[in-house]
Structure formats: structure tokens, C-alpha cells
Amino acid sequence: MITAGQLKAGETVLILGASGGVGGTAIQLAKNVGATVIAVASASSADHMKELGADFTIDYQAGPVAEAVKKVAPAGVDLLFDAVSGDTLTQSLAALKPEGRLISVLNDGKSLNLPASVRFQHVMAQPSVPDLDHLRELADAGQLKVPVSATFALADTKKAFEQIETKHTTGKVVIVP
Incomplete structure (x- = not known):
């Protein structure tokens, strides 16, 4: 952006x-x-x-x-x-x-x-090393937060995608092993 x-x-x-x-x-x-x-x-x-x-x-x-x-x-x-x-x-x-x-x-x-x-x-996501470094610096400085809307186990991947498809999340949906 x-x-x-x-x-x-x-x-x-x-x-x-x-x-x-x-x-x-x-x-x-x-x-x-x-x-x-x-x-x-x-x-x-x-x-x-x-x-x-x-x-x-x-x-x-x-x-x-x-x-x-x-x-x-x-x-x-x-x-x-x-x-x-x-x-x-x-x-x-x-x-x-x-x-x-x-x-x-x-x-x-x-x-x-x-x-x-x-x-x-x-635009499509095409992060470069400098862009990712900048995001890391902002995160390290506390100027960039990544809110997590929901966390799902790998076995519940279908539920995670159903949550994403609602388009009513406040942050990221995370799938963990």
C-alpha cells in the first residue's frame, strides 16, 4: 500500500x-x-x-x-x-x-x-527482503501488531477456512500443528 x-x-x-x-x-x-x-x-x-x-x-x-x-x-x-x-x-x-x-x-x-x-x-503480495526487514523493525519497535482472531489445530483446518470465509474476523486466523 x-x-x-x-x-x-x-x-x-x-x-x-x-x-x-x-x-x-x-x-x-x-x-x-x-x-x-x-x-x-x-x-x-x-x-x-x-x-x-x-x-x-x-x-x-x-x-x-x-x-x-x-x-x-x-x-x-x-x-x-x-x-x-x-x-x-x-x-x-x-x-x-x-x-x-x-x-x-x-x-x-x-x-x-x-x-x-x-x-x-x-496488487498481489510480493514482499522483498527490504520490505520484510522494515516490517520486522516495526514489529520489534512495537509499531506493528498482528492480532490473532482465532487459532485452530491442523486437524481443524476446514473450520479455520470456514471462519475466514465469513469475512468477519478481526485479525489473522492461525493454524497450528
Whole structure:
């Protein structure tokens, strides 16, 4: 998100799916560079997102996300980071500034009707040694936490995947031997 989205201090980022493992990490990385973070997930995850560093939280079930964003960022957001896709992404596009940037880990952008001025990038995890070193340094300094939503024994792998498929986790689902 930081590299592909070119997020800088003083910018505002809207993070969709902010309560999950990817979204929660995105909150922390954005705060680390000095961005204002608007985090979107269910109302029950608001405290979790605030603990990770979100400046504002929005319940995606309470109404149009873009309208709620405009209340806290009237000019719109510089970067929209999508870790959920679907209707929430489609409804959030109006929150982008005219020259905004959209990064998605799920959507390839083919079905999105984006203005030509919006820069879109579909990203896949491609960690480099320097990126992993940076994450380790942040974790060692206590600036990056990896919340665990649930832990399952290897024999319960099916249950672990069922939990992930609910898309209602607050952190990572871990499978242990």
C-alpha cells in the first residue's frame, strides 16, 4: 500500500475491510508514514480499528460509505485501499479525490467504472527482503501488531477456512500443528 499507493505523510487513506488481517496491517502502516486513516468495517470492530491507529471509523452497514467519508474528509481521500471489494468498494469510489489512487488486493478493476484521472493498481503480495526487514523493525519497535482472531489445530483446518470465509474476523486466523 505504501509503495504501490505512494502514500505520504499528511494524506488521507480510506481502508476497506479494515478489521481483517490485511486491513489491520494497512491501518498501522499508514499511521507509520503519518497519514490520516479512515477505517471501514462493521460497527462491532470500531474499537479494534481505533486500537490499531484509525483516526476515524465507519460502519459500512450504516449507510453509504462515501457520504460518511465526506463528513470527516470533505475534499475526499487521496488513497482508497481495498481489502474487501464488492458493493462496499463500488459505493466508496465517490470518496476518492479526482486525482485519487485506488489500490485493491482483490479486484482487478475490470468491472469498475473509474474516472480516467483515478490511478488504479491491483496488487498481489510480493514482499522483498527490504520490505520484510522494515516490517520486522516495526514489529520489534512495537509499531506493528498482528492480532490473532482465532487459532485452530491442523486437524481443524476446514473450520479455520470456514471462519475466514465469513469475512468477519478481526485479525489473522492461525493454524497450528
